[in-house]
Amino acid sequence: MSARAGNHKGPLLEVRDLHAGVAEVEILKGLDLTVNLGEVHAIMGPNGSGKSTLANVLAGKPEYKVTAGEVIYEGSNLLKLTPDRRALDGIFLAFQYPVELPGVREREFMKTALDAIREHRGLEKLSVREFNKLFQEKIAQMEMSPDLVKRSVNEGFSGGEKKRNEILQLAVLEPKLALLDETDSGLDIDALKIVADGVNKLRGPSRAIVIVTHYQRILDYIKPDFVHVLIDGRIVRSGGPELALELEAKGYEWIKEAVESGERLSV
Amino acid sequence: MPHALATPDSYLTDFRTFETNLPDEGPDWIREVRQQALARFRELGFPTARRGNEKWKYTNVGPIADATFSYPFDAGAEVSLSDIRSVAPWDDGWATVVFVNGRYSPALSTIVALDGVQVTNLEEAVRADGDVIERHLARHATYEDDGFTALNTAFLRDGAFVHVPEGESLQSPLHLIFVTAEGAEPGVSYPRTLIVAGARSELTVIESYVSLSSSRYLTDAVTEIVVGDGAQVEHYKLLLESEGAFHVAVSRVHQGEDSVFSSTFYARGAAIARNDIQVLLDAPGSSCTLNGLYMTSGSQHIDNYINIEHAKPHGTSRLFYKGILDGESKAVFGGTVLVRPGADKTDAHQEDKNLLLSEKAEVASKPSLEIYADDVKCGHGATAGTIAEDAIFYMRSRGLDLETATAFLIKGFASGILDKVRVQPLRAFLEKLTTKALWGSRFGQAS
Numbered sequence: 001m002s003a004r005a006g007n008h009k010g011p012l013l014e015v016r017d018l019h020a021g022v023a024e025v026e027i028l029k030g031l032d033l034t035v036n037l038g039e040v041h042a043i044m045g046p047n048g049s050g051k052s053t054l055a056n057v058l059a060g061k062p063e064y065k066v067t068a069g070e071v072i073y074e075g076s077n078l079l080k081l082t083p084d085r086r087a088l089d090g091i092f093l094a095f096q097y098p099v100e101l102p103g104v105r106e107r108e109f110m111k112t113a114l115d116a117i118r119e120h121r122g123l124e125k126l127s128v129r130e131f132n133k134l135f136q137e138k139i140a141q142m143e144m145s146p147d148l149v150k151r152s153v154n155e156g157f158s159g160g161e162k163k164r165n166e167i168l169q170l171a172v173l174e175p176k177l178a179l180l181d182e183t184d185s186g187l188d189i190d191a192l193k194i195v196a197d198g199v200n201k202l203r204g205p206s207r208a209i210v211i212v213t214h215y216q217r218i219l220d221y222i223k224p225d226f227v228h229v230l231i232d233g234r235i236v237r238s239g240g241p242e243l244a245l246e247l248e249a250k251g252y253e254w255i256k257e258a259v260e261s262g263e264r265l266s267v
Numbered sequence: 268m269p270h271a272l273a274t275p276d277s278y279l280t281d282f283r284t285f286e287t288n289l290p291d292e293g294p295d296w297i298r299e300v301r302q303q304a305l306a307r308f309r310e311l312g313f314p315t316a317r318r319g320n321e322k323w324k325y326t327n328v329g330p331i332a333d334a335t336f337s338y339p340f341d342a343g344a345e346v347s348l349s350d351i352r353s354v355a356p357w358d359d360g361w362a363t364v365v366f367v368n369g370r371y372s373p374a375l376s377t378i379v380a381l382d383g384v385q386v387t388n389l390e391e392a393v394r395a396d397g398d399v400i401e402r403h404l405a406r407h408a409t410y411e412d413d414g415f416t417a418l419n420t421a422f423l424r425d426g427a428f429v430h431v432p433e434g435e436s437l438q439s440p441l442h443l444i445f446v447t448a449e450g451a452e453p454g455v456s457y458p459r460t461l462i463v464a465g466a467r468s469e470l471t472v473i474e475s476y477v478s479l480s481s482s483r484y485l486t487d488a489v490t491e492i493v494v495g496d497g498a499q500v501e502h503y504k505l506l507l508e509s510e511g512a513f514h515v516a517v518s519r520v521h522q523g524e525d526s527v528f529s530s531t532f533y534a535r536g537a538a539i540a541r542n543d544i545q546v547l548l549d550a551p552g553s554s555c556t557l558n559g560l561y562m563t564s565g566s567q568h569i570d571n572y573i574n575i576e577h578a579k580p581h582g583t584s585r586l587f588y589k590g591i592l593d594g595e596s597k598a599v600f601g602g603t604v605l606v607r608p609g610a611d612k613t614d615a616h617q618e619d620k621n622l623l624l625s626e627k628a629e630v631a632s633k634p635s636l637e638i639y640a641d642d643v644k645c646g647h648g649a650t651a652g653t654i655a656e657d658a659i660f661y662m663r664s665r666g667l668d669l670e671t672a673t674a675f676l677i678k679g680f681a682s683g684i685l686d687k688v689r690v691q692p693l694r695a696f697l698e699k700l701t702t703k704a705l706w707g708s709r710f711g712q713a714s
């Protein structure tokens with residue numbers, strides 16, 4: 001099944017000249033990105049530049065259509081896989097706007113998800129008792145109220161509680177590629193630290209993390225290896241952590257200008 | 268154009284046979300009630316959906332009126348307890364009264380330690396001619412304006428009679444099971460239930476309509492419930508008839524001062540089902556909660572017609588129904604919350620929510636309010652929606668396949684009603700049944 005995954009030697013994720021959008025509107029306009037195991041990437045960019053679209057396309061949201069380019073995950077075409085198959089293969093998206101699931105209990109939801117993922121990886125399902133222990137640990141680690149997870153998933157959660165719940169799910173499911181879409185937005189300072197700790201615990205040679213954010217703040221806690229600037233559907237600049245500091249200080253205008261003049265020059 | 272359906276002769280012939288075979292003993296008034304009811308049925312016939320008949324606007328009973336159902340309905344049918352337990356909820360702690368094809372079955376009934384509460388077959392209770400019976404039987408479910416009630420009343424014989432005297436309470440639930448067994452030909456049964464809860468008494472009662480048959484038959488049921496002053500009655504009704512069956516039921520509830528009535532209706536089966544409930548809050552301070560969950564698929568049709576009448580001040584009513592519709596099925600939700608002049612400080616809310624799993628499923632949901640009193644708090648709402656695609660994607664992004672994600676969401680929708688079932692073994696039974704029904708109709712697999 002996923003035997004090839006273990007043997008694969010190249011990058012974990014390669015996005016090449018990706019064009020995608022909805023209906024007639026192109027949102028991603030030739031995007032390139034390469035992510036290797038063990039790396040942490042930050043993607044920054046103005047509102048509406050296509051960051052969530054990229055994350056959603058990678059997770060397989062059906063409303064986005066890819067019109068050109070390719071996405072290679074563990075050496076094979078990701079785009080032909082269903083969203084659930086991508087999750088089984090180790091992709092996890094922490095949503096910018098987590099969805100409420102009325103009447104669905106977090107524990108049952110996560111147990112079902114973990115069972116499916118473990119089965120796919122050729123591992124035994126956890127017993128109810130083992131799962132409950134694991135789940136309890138992760139809840140404690142995220143410093144979440146146990147009452148919260150007794151409610152329907154995300155229903156009536158505050159903005160910050162929803163974000164924290166995404167990281168709880170991330171911690172339970174232990175994916176290979178974690179895409180965090182503005183997980184830091186809406187978190188207070190204490191929660192930000194807890195969430196960052198949760199992510200840092202998962203950092204390691206067998207995992208890669210892509211963080212979409214508007215703020216330098218979270219990058220103080222989760223130090224990225226690479227920072228990319230996404231403007232108008234393309235990654236226009238990449239660098240190290242210092243690029244995030246520069247953006248924080250100067251905004252996006254200078255990059256936009258540099259890109260435009262660069263383009264004019266190249267014409 | 269409006270064609271009044273003729274009263275099929277078969278019912279009149281059946282009545283003559285029925286009457287001749289009745290035992291001689293018993294009071295005269297019951298004979299009169301039966302005869303008057305039959306006379307009224309001859310005049311009314313079956314209802315038609317003709318213009319102006321708001322009560323039956325969305326349901327065509329033609330298939331019932333045009334069919335012939337034999338009576339008595341195969342009274343000799345062999346049914347065992349394990350047959351019943353395979354289709355109905357069960358708990359050894361519950362007192363159980365079983366009716367097979369409309370006839371009381373003493374052999375299958377287990378009436379254990381009943382704390383001074385009277386539970387008998389209606390026929391015996393009528394023969395004993397208690398004052399409670401005469402005061403209440405056929406007084407709340409009036410047959411003057413309803414053909415099905417008239418027909419049921421004409422054939423009034425077996426049924427459940429439950430009387431909880433003042434101040435008494437039944438500790439564990441009472442289970443009334445109306446089971447239809449396979450008959451030689453399509454038959455009709457007329458289940459009848461009278462529940463009288465005296466002042467400050469408490470009772471939990473489950474009415475289950477189940478089937479061991481896959482064929483076509485008619486259940487024409489009438490239930491009367493009297494909730495005395497300060498009494499608390501928790502009522503459950505399970506409509507689990509066969510897919511080919513017709514089930515037409517009327518429930519009439521009369522509430523006394525400061526009484527509390529709660530009812531949960533769960534429907535899964537029947538080709539055509541009619542759930543007509545009318546609650547009269549006839550004294551100050553009474554409250555009722557009516558919950559319901561109906562699941563339809565194929566070409567099933569269910570008609571919920573629910574009326575709540577606030578006649579006196581300080582009453583509270585809550586109605587919360589949910590429907591899950593698949594295939595080409597159709598659900599109707601109608602009825603009115605009526606707040607009579609003088610019923611001030613009434614607090615009423617009714618809501619019907621539907622989940623449509625198929626493009627061809629249809630819902631006509633028309634809750635309404637009529638308010639003639641002052642200082643009232645009333646609201647109502649009806650919705651029909653489809654499975655939320657965002658929620659499906661969210662769940663799939665965690666590794667759940669499409670079918671599992673869909674099942675989670677549908678179960679989640681149903682849990683809004685099932686979570687409120689307070690009798691634990693019953694809730695477990697209904698949850699399992701809901702999942703099974705879902706997998707059966709949606710995904711064509713065993714659960």
Ligand SMILES: Nc1ncnc2c1ncn2[C@@H]1O[C@H](COP(=O)(O)OP(=O)(O)OP(=O)(O)O)[C@@H](O)[C@H]1O
Binds near residue numbers: 025049050052053096
């Ligand atoms: N489903 C959709 N239908 C129509 N337009 C869409 C859809 N999804 C995204 N867009 C548009 O595509 C553009 C990029 O949206 P996207 O959500 O990817 O931006 P973003 O970079 O994540 O912005 P933000 O920082 O505000 O979260 C926006 O103009 C948005 O309105």
Ligand SMILES: [Mg+2]
Binds near residue numbers: 052
């Ligand atoms: Mg976004």
